[in-house]
Amino acid sequence: MYFYSMKEIKQFIENNNDRILNELFDLLKIKSVSADSNYKNEVKDAAIFLKNNFKEIGCDNIEIIETAGHPIVYAEKIISENAPTILVYGHYDVQPADPIELWDNPPFDPIIKKTKNHPNGAIYARGACDDKGQMFMHLKAFEFMKEFDKLKCNIKFMIEGEEEVGSLNLEKFLIENKNKLANDVILISDTGMIANDIPSITTGLRGLSYVEVEVTGPDRDLHSGLYGGTVANPINILSKMISSLHDENSKITIPGFYDKVSEMTEEERIEVSKIPFSKDNYQSEIGIDSTYGEAGYVTNERNSYRPTLDVNGIWGGYTGEGAKTVIPSKAFAKISMRLVPNQKSENITNLFNDHFKKIAPKGVKVKVTPHHGGEGYVTKTDSIEYLAAERAYLEAFGSKPIAQRSGGSIPIVPLFEKVLNSKSVLMGFGLDSDAIHSPNEHFGLFNFFKGIETIPLFYKHYFDLWQENKSK
Ligand code: BES
Ligand code: MN
Ligand code: MN
DSSP: OOOOOOOHHHHHHHHHHHHHHHHHHHHHHHOOOOGGGGGHHHHHHHHHHHHHHHHHHOEEEEEOOOSSSOOOEEEOOOOTTOOEEEEEEEEEEEEOOSSGGGOOOOOOOEEOOOOOOOOOOOOSSSSTTTTHHHHHHHHHHHHHHHHHHHTEEEEEEEESSGGGTOTTHHHHHHHHHHTTTTTTTEEEEEOSSBBBTBBBEEEEEEEEEEEEEEOSSSSSOOTTTTTTTOOHHHHHHHHHHHHHOOOOOOOOOOOOTTTOOOOOOOOHHHHHHHHHOHHHHHHHHHTTTSHHHHHHOOOOHTTTTOEEEEEEEEEOOOSSSSOOOOOEEEEEEEEEEOOOOTTOHHHHHHHHHHHHHOOOOOOOEEEEEEOOOOOEEOSSSSHHHHHHHHHHHHHSSSOOOEEEEEEEEOOOHHHHHIOOOOOEEEEBOOOOOOOOSSSEEEEEEEHHHHHHHHHHHHHHHHHHHHHHHHHH
């Protein structure tokens, strides 16, 4: 049974448009960079902002829960023992803003500007899309449901401050608070969709292995004339080792790397081929004249169904002004591997470690340090939560959403399943072109408000499907 119409949500948004935007702007002004300990107080301020907003919108049992790292904000509204419970997860921490000089406007001074993909304007600020803007849609959707007495599901909010640094303290919190967090399904807006007129629901996330490597040659920098040609240069060696990690078909050469990878089925390849995709747009949006990648797969397969290995940073030796003739003592690199279902992060990290040490020539020492990682996740498309999301998008956007796996990672999502036995539904409203983690991150006004419209419809359809399911 329908218990409200689109008209009421649209009216709510229209009446409260400016206030809602002002609130989001205030949140975006807070420099909640979780990776940098200089911003510890600002991260806390963002948690306090949320606590206050939860109070204003009428949540109960609002708490700021301290962890060994940054705090978790919890709030809930329990309306009935006989209603389903939705746990909303999101994060209020953001990536560092640097390189700051590449921003057209200051990253923590939100501003609205029009873009090609957002002709009605987009909010420019670090965290606008990932994930403050998307997370905040849920508070405002709740506010609407509460104010108009449309709440049919219990809601629990769990908003963390450490997603961008690996959610290391959240797992412990899950284990210790299983009852408090008990739910029927977890709802997350921290992913993207295809285009503003092509809604999609994310049905997969990749896992992640992340390592830092250090190659050491001589115990100090040497004169490159006196020693040139007689010792292993760590940067030369590291470059060679890294380039050997892919073959001429861009396949990863680490023995065993693909052993557990589920090969795409013919049906999956057909589904992917139906996803609207313009190669020209894809290329021009990021300023390249050709895509590049694993032979035998198209771009939309390479970025979701296939695992990868990428150098994220590489350094060593002299990089200052002018020339300095040295053979450096050390070279470093940070390397990430995106993983797909059945690959295990720990196992891949071990395979990398063994292989990388094995391919090092005599004359250098190699150290491999693992960083945080996580497993991939795939959702079904015949669950009541997927169907509820599908109906919500259909109603809000006027077209059926496409199921699409994403290439990104949210390592806590598989842990929700493992620890809480909960499935997640990924209703993301960002676009790939929104520049998350990059300079000039932004989030479309259309996307923000469409999210606020779509979320209450999810609750409505979820409630109906849950009830149908129960009475079966
Ligand atoms: N929200 C992103 C992940 C994402 C973005 C998934 C777009 C799908 C589409 C999240 O905040 C993130 O950045 N995750 C990191 C991993 C984390 C361990 C730092 C990532 O994917 O690199
Ligand atoms: Mn995120
Ligand atoms: Mn992120």
